[in-house]
Amino acid sequence: MRLVVASGKGGTGKTLVASNLAAVLASEREVVLVDCDVEEPNAHLFFPSEEKTLPVLTDVPAFDNSRCTHCGNCGDSCQFGAIVVLKDRVLFFPAMCHGCGGCELVCPEGAITMEKRSIGHVAFSTPRSGLVLITGVLHEREVMSPHVIREALAYASGHDLVICDAPPGTACPVVETLEGADACIFVTEPTPFGLHDLILAAGVAEVLGVPSGVVINRSMGDEGSIRNLCRARNLPILMTIPFDRGIAEAANSGQLVTDRMPGMKDQFLKLFTRASALPGVR
């Protein structure tokens, strides 16, 4: 089963839920936690441990200026605008390149060959018994998050239980993480922004056909609008986490709530049971 923990907006407690869920389940079975928030991964803060890393490579064109006639074919063919051909030179913008290899195919002079470029890395650790943490990391000034996410997820494939900490928002990185998942837990907070972004994020899961439920974090009993939305959209509320000083202190100091407050363990186990029983989960 691949279960994604997502949120429309950042800062709702998505990583707190994903990390505690993974830790609690790891005491009973083998779990892989994949941090897909590759622009700002932070699940490792809850699980300090020695890591091994592997680079994430992408293909980019290399230009042989001695062969290039500046015909313009490569620039015209690149739909991502990564190549601009001037009268006397070719300008290449690596961050915009998707590595499709099209420019190499259309060059009549054989002046382009594809080479590898590192855009990030994937880190691996086993911070506690039963738990493997896989962290995707996109290098600074790079933009190809989906490529790093795809690679991090590929390392987790084949495992029985994979929990993914998704990037915030509703753009391509979230779609990459959600696509093909068995279920999704949206973590939201009872604020107007939380409500607005939950609507958008739930729409993405709906389009992708991923069964979803909601965790309301920092509840002070004032989440009527979120409950109404969940009712209207047929989104089960799987768990409510109270606005609590102890929980905030644990999260801020990199401690798992389920380690600090043992009573929370049962609640996270119930969360998993409820998410597994969402209508449509295989």
Ligand code: SF4
């Ligand atoms: S490999 Fe594809 S995306 Fe990259 S520069 Fe060439 S045509 Fe553009």
Ligand code: SF4
């Ligand atoms: S297609 Fe080849 S020859 Fe034409 S501009 Fe590009 S690199 Fe130069």
